[in-house]
Amino acid sequence: MTEFWSILGGHTGLTVIAGAALIGALAGVLGAFAVLRRQSLLGDTLSHAALPGVCVGFLVAGAREPLAILAGALGAGALAALAASAIPRVSRLKPDAAMAIVLSGFFAVGVVLLSVVQGRASGAQAGLADFLFGQAAAILRADLIVMAGVATLCLGLIALWWKECQIVAFDPDLARLQGVPAGAVQAGLTALMALAIVVGLQVVGVVLMVALLIAPAVAARLWVERLGPMVILSGAFGAASGIAGALVSAMHRDVATGPVIVLVAVGAVMASLVLAPRRGIIAAWRQSRADRAALDQAAVLAVLRDLARAHGDPAYRAEGGMLDAALGTRSRPALETLARAGLARKVAHPPETTPHWELTEAGLRRIAAGVGG
Amino acid sequence: MPDTPLHEPHIACHIEDLTVSYRDRPVLWDIDLDVPPGVMAAIVGPNGAGKSTLLKAALGLVRPVAGHVRFFGLPYGQARRRVAYVPQRASVDWDFPATARDVVLMGLYGRLGWLRRPGRAERARADAALEAVGMADFARRQIGELSGGQQQRVFIARALVQEADLILLDEPMAGVDALTERAIVAILKGLRDQGRTIVVVHHDLQTVRAYFDWLVLLNVRVIAQGPVAQVYTGDNLRATYGGQAALIGPEGPAAP
Incomplete structure (x- = not known):
């Protein structure tokens, strides 16, 4: 086992590829549920809103601690989600407008905080600006362990409660009538999506993270007609996008990873739209x-x-x-x-x-x- | 859950003082309703009468502001295995990646409990339910590829697989052709003849007497309820439909 880790540790490229593949697969799997539950916009809000949390996590820990940054991002995301759901209830604002305001407000705070952090000597070296557009080459072994932990947790929970996730995504009323605690399962799926977004930020960046969530799922839906195959294919599309992005990132350190990953994922959508056997244009x-x-x-x-x-x-x-x-x-x-x-x-x-x-x-x-x- | 004492156990669906309001407007007012076991009942009333809301409130999907509901003497939480619900077709995401058999299998998830997956036995039961509604050949079709009538039959199969004693259906005949409507009615009558209780939200006055043996006339309140022959009168229909009564002749609408 130690040998395995030393190989990974010794070979930066392998760490980077493994990390990007994990993130892609995780985003693909949870993205499938997000798309089916019509939560794309919430995903975008969560990822943009995570930026101030990343900065606060860094400031509190005083260094680029993966867990501190993760906690900060999750906290900010949760706060944003609460705000976005509370605003329509206490005002006349429609949910999409509330979501857009929360998204841009949190993101603006994040950019301001980022410039503050960048102004400090320790901050400039930490490379927090990579969180804007992602940088797979910056994945460290410590990050990889966190990513693997989160991926195991998310995929394990979904595998364990597969049929509950399926019935809640398809028909929450039926789930409730059958005695499935639909509210808890829905909250759980949203929380897992938030977790997947937050661990993916470093690789893809807050600006484009939602694309890695949505694009693989949309592409996968065009090829298959059942939930299981869709989730697996979506995860595979995500992993492939992640690997492609990591390879480019390893070769050209000055190219941000996020856009490359997203280009590959969007390419998969385009190709699927044209070529898919039943739903494609051809x-x-x-x-x-x-x-x-x-x-x-x-x-x-x-x-x-x-x-x-x-x-x-x-x-x-x-x-x-x-x-x-x-x-x-x-x-x-x-x-x-x-x-x-x-x-x-x-x-x-x-x-x-x-x-x-x-x-x-x-x-x-x-x-x-x-x-x- | 502690056992509650039975309340009106000889009635399939007993509703008392049920009131539902959206914001400040009551959509259901002081509903008292008893559906005896073994009937095929229609809930009929004009648009906005609260027909769908009545089913949802009875099942706890909509929170009432007052009243109580009992199925075979028990609150829904303790009677859920005996009750099945077929929602309006328009409320379903037909693009969802699921086959007809997947949808029917979901009717068994409640009794499977946590963590257990549907296996061969469950698939066999799902296929038998699809067979019973004449949809066996479509088990592997994605649900969006089915016609409206076929989709409706898949959802009835889902209620069948639950082996419920009471099946509540919201507008099962909406948007299907006449032939399919007759097929669905034949399936439902067959279930009634097996001793099950069927409650249908229905929109077509013309067919009430041909299809049903029990009738509930609803317009926010219950206007009348009972055997069709007693309830289906010109006076009751005018009281239910109010301004739209011009559509109805002095002796009620023409027999179908």
Whole structure:
């Protein structure tokens, strides 16, 4: 075990990658619940509001103590969440306006405190400014231990109370009716989200942390249709984003990690929007094309049927131009498709020289079974 | 929880003096209501009459300012296994990543208790409930891909799997086609014939006599309650619908 830690300690790069992967996975998993419970804006408020807490934690501890900073950030986040939920109750302000005011107010206080801390000799070296946009390369072994602890706690609790989290996220009323303490589970999920945000700040930064929470979840939802796979995939997207950010951060110390991580995560969303098998743009486009083609074919079959009936001849040969006129559009592509499917065939009808079409046996059977089928 | 003495145990749902208000406006006023076991009851009234609120308040999802509710003689907390609730379709997040079977399984979470996961036995029960409402082929579909009537049937399956003696449904026939409506009514009547009690918030006066055997007319207060044949009168309907009574003929609306 000590050997394992010395390897990690000796290899800064490994520490950084492990930390960023942990943060990404944690944010992805809790982000899935945040998105499903419509708490994206609360996540953004918590992360921005953590900045003054980071500074206060540093000032109290006198050094960059991970636990002191964590506690400060959590305290400030809790205060902000309480303020955001209290303001609409005591005033006429709407919840989103209250949230925005709390977010920007706390963040402004944080930036002021940050400049105070930066003015001190000890503060300038502590690199607290990294908390704005994140710096994975600054992850120390002590940070990694805290991150691992928090990740184990969060993921363990969610695994243990999986079905309670699921039912509360889907239908809090049903949860309550079943005797599940929905309020406690909701509060627990929100608290875990706050914890995940706070430990992720150092890597991603307060400004963009919400993106690492939301983007992997949104991307994952596009690929899968059940909660378990969505949470796992979201965690994987988050971890991959974190690792990518850490690698760039290790190679270029002057590039902030947060934006890189978020770019990768947003890239995953974009790619998923286009490529996802059922919900993606390409899939939707293909589906609508297939629907339209099927509709065209059904319409052509119906016209052929009507003409055959009108002439009392099941093998009636219809001229292509007649079909176009009946449908008000070019019938040729649909006819070709029907021919390939063996439902219609092109035939000559001398003395006329234009192409004519008649129904095949299979086509007649299809019509007998109902044109749409 | 200490056992409370039974109060009106022979009544499936007993409501006394129930009053609910939003801000300063009462939405339900002094409701006294008894639904006997084994009936299929409709709660009917105009928009804003408090029909949905009545179900929610009875179940404790909305906090009443006065009154009490007993199911088979017990407060909801001690009778929860005997009571199931099917919410309005519009209140559900249909985009949630869950299959029809996942949703039905959630009906079993209460009795599974903490930490226990649904296993093979639970999945079999969920599939049987889906089968009973004709949705077995859709067990693996994401719920948003189902039609309105299919979604409704999945939620009825969730109530079935709970093996409740009393099922409360909020507008189960809203937004489904006539064929589906008849299928849902047939399922509910089947449940009633097994001895269960069905209470439905219903919006269509025309079908009340065909579907139900018990009727509650509600407009903030209870206007009338009892067997459909006694309650479904022109006077009662006019008292319930007030200004909208022009829609109703002198002998009540035409029989369906």
